[in-house]
Amino acid sequence: MKKSAVRERILEVASRLFYEQGYNLTGINQIIEEADIARASLYNHFDSKTDLLLAYLKEAEDIWFLEMENYTARSSDPKEKLLALFDFRMERQNKRGFGGCQFIKISAEVSRQDTQVFDAVSHQKNRLKVFITDIVKDLPDNNRLLTHGLLADALFLLLEGAAISGSIYKNQESMTKAKEIADKLI
Amino acid sequence: MKKSAVRERILEVASRLFYEQGYNLTGINQIIEEADIARASLYNHFDSKTDLLLAYLKEAEDIWFLEMENYTARSSDPKEKLLALFDFRMERQNKRGFGGCQFIKISAEVSRQDTQVFDAVSHQKNRLKVFITDIVKDLPDNNRLLTHGLLADALFLLLEGAAISGSIYKNQESMTKAKEIADKLI
């Protein structure tokens, strides 16, 4: 294999295991074994397990928005675009076995004082909020129950709530309901 | 101290640490130290750390509903009662330093195959859903945007989403917004 591919392979394996098993339940040993590399090679590319976690979060955010923006780009109508956001997460959760949001999951696993991790997670959530808000602005001014500001908040909270709820019940019912509600609100 | 108080003290300390630090980051050592008991005493009252976790979840659910029902009992009007649910969680999150929902947090820390834990968590969530649904039924039949069924789902998802979001941002803004939205929907 290529030398530079090692780092990618570590991240690939770590990403999978951190999501499937959890960060704390995934040991360095398992990562080096499944990535088929030597112990010290990992520490050559990452300073520590925490450093690997932060790299994972950063890469995960990039991939998440790439896929999300690609998915919702199919629709040009603002309302359709917003509803596609629910479909995106539904499809994603289906594919990934209803493990919930990977960013939220990590935030529940680290110490509350771990500002680096919480900064990374809130960065992703902020970016999603901005994405939603920008589309809501393009909506025609019908007489809605909620103002544009509150509507954007509602959509965000419904998405997050449904992602969590789906991960508990291990099915897509929550996200389906959330989309139904969103459809009425928009 | 009383003999029978030992079990209570273990649960008390474990509850605090599981929430503050996380389940996986809390070792048996720290629990026995802070509860000021012997190692084997813990294993006399609980078969394993997992057993202690399940006892924690059970007790936590009982306490949660006791406090919640007590809090919302102040209001007799159905709409006020539903909105009080948001106040309850806001107050609770304020007191507990925005660590998020304790049940969700645990579900993010254990293996996805740990059915005992996921059953305990979904039990608590189902009970909350039933509580909400029962009150929604008592609402007068105004011409609302959402049917009673969808309204109950919306309130549940808003609560869960706001709890999560608040735990990321470490403030009560999410729950305040959620209550504002709920106020319009009901």
Place this chain on the structure above:
DNA sequence: GTCTATAACCAGATAGAC
């Protein structure tokens, strides 16, 4: 029932050969 001591194991991280 509570205690101390210890077993058996696994974690993250590093040293030094190549």
Place this chain on the structure above:
DNA sequence: GTCTATCTGGTTATAGAC
């Protein structure tokens, strides 16, 4: 840069004295 061997300190759980 990658390897193997090792260090140190952590974990859960148990044995046996009192």
